[in-house]
Amino acid sequence: MPESVIRIGIITVSDRASRGEYQDLGGPAIHAWLTQALSIPWQALTRVIADEQAVIESTLRDLSDKERCCLIVTTGGTGPARRDVTPEATEAVCDKILDGFGEQMRAVSLNYVPTAILSRQIAGIRGQSLIVNLPGKPSAIADCLNAVFPAVPYCIDLLEGPYLQTHEQVIKVFRPAHAKKPG
Amino acid sequence: MPESVIRIGIITVSDRASRGEYQDLGGPAIHAWLTQALSIPWQALTRVIADEQAVIESTLRDLSDKERCCLIVTTGGTGPARRDVTPEATEAVCDKILDGFGEQMRAVSLNYVPTAILSRQIAGIRGQSLIVNLPGKPSAIADCLNAVFPAVPYCIDLLEGPYLQTHEQVIKVFRPAHAKKPG
Amino acid sequence: MPESVIRIGIITVSDRASRGEYQDLGGPAIHAWLTQALSIPWQALTRVIADEQAVIESTLRDLSDKERCCLIVTTGGTGPARRDVTPEATEAVCDKILDGFGEQMRAVSLNYVPTAILSRQIAGIRGQSLIVNLPGKPSAIADCLNAVFPAVPYCIDLLEGPYLQTHEQVIKVFRPAHAKKPG
Numbered sequence: 001m002p003e004s005v006i007r008i009g010i011i012t013v014s015d016r017a018s019r020g021e022y023q024d025l026g027g028p029a030i031h032a033w034l035t036q037a038l039s040i041p042w043q044a045l046t047r048v049i050a051d052e053q054a055v056i057e058s059t060l061r062d063l064s065d066k067e068r069c070c071l072i073v074t075t076g077g078t079g080p081a082r083r084d085v086t087p088e089a090t091e092a093v094c095d096k097i098l099d100g101f102g103e104q105m106r107a108v109s110l111n112y113v114p115t116a117i118l119s120r121q122i123a124g125i126r127g128q129s130l131i132v133n134l135p136g137k138p139s140a141i142a143d144c145l146n147a148v149f150p151a152v153p154y155c156i157d158l159l160e161g162p163y164l165q166t167h168e169q170v171i172k173v174f175r176p177a178h179a180k181k182p183g
Numbered sequence: 184m185p186e187s188v189i190r191i192g193i194i195t196v197s198d199r200a201s202r203g204e205y206q207d208l209g210g211p212a213i214h215a216w217l218t219q220a221l222s223i224p225w226q227a228l229t230r231v232i233a234d235e236q237a238v239i240e241s242t243l244r245d246l247s248d249k250e251r252c253c254l255i256v257t258t259g260g261t262g263p264a265r266r267d268v269t270p271e272a273t274e275a276v277c278d279k280i281l282d283g284f285g286e287q288m289r290a291v292s293l294n295y296v297p298t299a300i301l302s303r304q305i306a307g308i309r310g311q312s313l314i315v316n317l318p319g320k321p322s323a324i325a326d327c328l329n330a331v332f333p334a335v336p337y338c339i340d341l342l343e344g345p346y347l348q349t350h351e352q353v354i355k356v357f358r359p360a361h362a363k364k365p366g
Numbered sequence: 367m368p369e370s371v372i373r374i375g376i377i378t379v380s381d382r383a384s385r386g387e388y389q390d391l392g393g394p395a396i397h398a399w400l401t402q403a404l405s406i407p408w409q410a411l412t413r414v415i416a417d418e419q420a421v422i423e424s425t426l427r428d429l430s431d432k433e434r435c436c437l438i439v440t441t442g443g444t445g446p447a448r449r450d451v452t453p454e455a456t457e458a459v460c461d462k463i464l465d466g467f468g469e470q471m472r473a474v475s476l477n478y479v480p481t482a483i484l485s486r487q488i489a490g491i492r493g494q495s496l497i498v499n500l501p502g503k504p505s506a507i508a509d510c511l512n513a514v515f516p517a518v519p520y521c522i523d524l525l526e527g528p529y530l531q532t533h534e535q536v537i538k539v540f541r542p543a544h545a546k547k548p549g
Contacts, residue, residue, distance in 0.1 A: 080281060080338050080342065082342075088279075096446060096454075098484060099465075099468060099472075099486065100472045100484065100485060100486075102282060103282075103469055103483070104483050106283045107286075107473075110287070113359070114333035114334050115333075115334040115337050115338075115357055115358075115359070117283030117284050117287050117334050118283065119283060120279065120281060120283075125446050130446075150480035150481075151480050151481040151484055154484070158446050158484070159447065174481055263462060263491050263524050263525065264524045267462075285465060286465075289470075296542070297517050297540045298517045298540055299466065299517075300466030300467050300517050301466065301517055302466060303462065303463070303464060
C-alpha cells in the first residue's frame with residue numbers, strides 16, 4: 001500500500017462546461033459528497049472536458065496510469081444523445097466492466113424517474129483504478145453514490161489500492177469479515 | 184422536427200409466421216397497444232420476417248435509415264434457442280445499447296415467470312431511431328411496454344425526433360422539467 | 367433426446383485449490399445443492415483448475431463439446447481482481463450471453479451484501495450447454511442457485527437437451543403451459 005496520499009479523479013464531461021458557457025455543477029457535487037463521506041486524507045484531481053471520446057479516454061488513462069488515482073468518477077455524457085460518449089470511452093480504457101454498478105444505479109434512479117432506463121452509465125477497472133460513471137444531474141449524483149459507494153472501498157482493496165474509510169454516520173462501507181485492515 | 188406524420192416500425196420475427204404457418208399475434212398486439220396509448224397521429228410500418236440475422240438487420244436498417252421511423256419495436260426471437268437472433272441483429276445495427284431497457288423488462292417479467300431471465304431482449308439507438316426488442320408472447324408485450332414506454336418519448340426527444348404524446352389515463356410519459364414541448 | 371444419463375459439469379476455478387493449498391468448498395457445495403434438488407439420475411463431472419483464462423476456456427469447451435454436459439456450473443474467479451477471469455473465459459466460449467442470470471444473481475446477493483455489485487458472474491449458451499458462473503463463497507452459491515435454477519430446466523429444453531426434473535419441495539422449476547414433458 002502506498003504511503004502517499006489517496007488520489008481520486010473527478011471528471012466533468014460536458015461540451016458547454018468545458019467551453020465555460022455553463023457552470024460545472026456535477027464535479028463540485030461529487031467533490032462535496034466525497035468530502036463529507038471520507039474520513040481519511042485524500043486529494044481530488046479535477047478535470048472539465050468536452051464530450052469527445054478521445055479526450056475522455058486520454059483523461060481516464062492519465063488519471064489512472066500517471067496520476068495513480070485509485071478511484072475516478074465521471075459526471076455527464078451517459079445518455080442516449082449523439083454527443084453522449086462517456087460509457088464508450090470508459091469501456092474502451094477498462095480491462096474489466098462491472099455490470100452491477102450500472103444495474104444498481106439505474107435501479108435506484110428508477111425510484112425517482114422512469115427515464116433512468118435511458119442512462120448508460122457503467123463502471124470498470126483499469127489497472128489499479130476503479131472508474132465509475134455518474135449522471136450529469138447533481139441530485140442524481142448523490143443518489144448513485146449512496147447506492148454504490150458501500151462497495152467501493154472493498155473493490156479498491158481487491159485491486160491492492162489504498163484503504164478507504166468513511167464516516168459511518170454518512171455512509172457505511174462493507175468489507176467481508178476476512179478483509180482486515182492492513183498493518 | 185419533421186412536419187410529416189410520426190412513423191413507427193413493428194417487426195414480427197418468426198420463422199413460422201413469416202411462412203404463414205402461424206398467425207402473427209405479436210405484431211397486432213404491439214399495434215393495438217400503441218393505438219390505445221398514443222394521442223397523436225402516427226403511422227405503423229409492419230413487417231413479418233424469418234429468424235435470419237441478415238434479414239432482421241436489413242429490415243431494421245430500412246425502417247431506420249429509409250423509412251425514418253423514430254421508434255422500431257420487434258417481437259420474437261429473444262430467447263436462448265439456436266434460431267433466436269433478434270438481439271444479435273439489433274446489437275449489430277445499433278450505435279448505442281441502452282441496457283436499462285432489457286434490465287427493466289426482465290425485472291418486470293420476473294413478477295410473472297421465473298423464466299424471464301432467459302430473455303435476451305435489448306434496446307438501442309440507430310441514428311435517430313430507438314429500437315426495442317419485445318418478447319414474442321402477446322401478454323408479455325403489454326407488460327414490457329407498460330414498463331418502458333414512459334421513458335420512450337423523452338428518449339426520442341434526445342434523438343431530435345418527433346414529439347410523442349400519450350393518453351395520460353392509459354400510460355403516463357415522463358419528461359424532465361427542463362424538457363419543454365417545442366413551439 | 368439422448369437416452370444416456372444426464373451430465374452436469376462442476377468447475378472450481380481457484381489458483382489455491384488447484385495447487386492443493388486450499389480445500390475446494392465451492393465445487394462440493396454445488397454438488398450437494400444439485401444432489402438435493404434433482405429428482406432424476408445425473409452424473410457430475412468435476413474439475414478443479416487455476417485462474418487461467420485459457421485453461422478455463424478449454425475446460426468449458428471439453429465439458430460442452432466432448433462430455434456433452436447440458437449444464438456447466440463454475441465457482442470462483444468472478445470478482446474485480448486481476449486474477450479473476452472466469453467471466454472472460456465464459457464469454458469467449460459462448461454463442462449467446464443471457465444477461466438476466468447475472469442481473470438476478472446480483473439482485474438477490476444484494477439482499478445480503480452491498481459488495482454483490484462487484485460480482486461479474488454471467489451465464490451463456492455454448493452449443494447445447496448452459497454455462498452459469500457462480501460466486502466462490504459456498505453460502506452465496508445456494509442463494510444464487512435458488513434464484514436462477516427455476517429457469518434452468520426450461521432453458522435446457524429450448525436447447526433440445528435432456529428433461530431435468532427436481533424435488534418440488536426443494537426447488538420448483540417453471541415451464542410454460544405449452545412446454546410438455548416429451549413422451
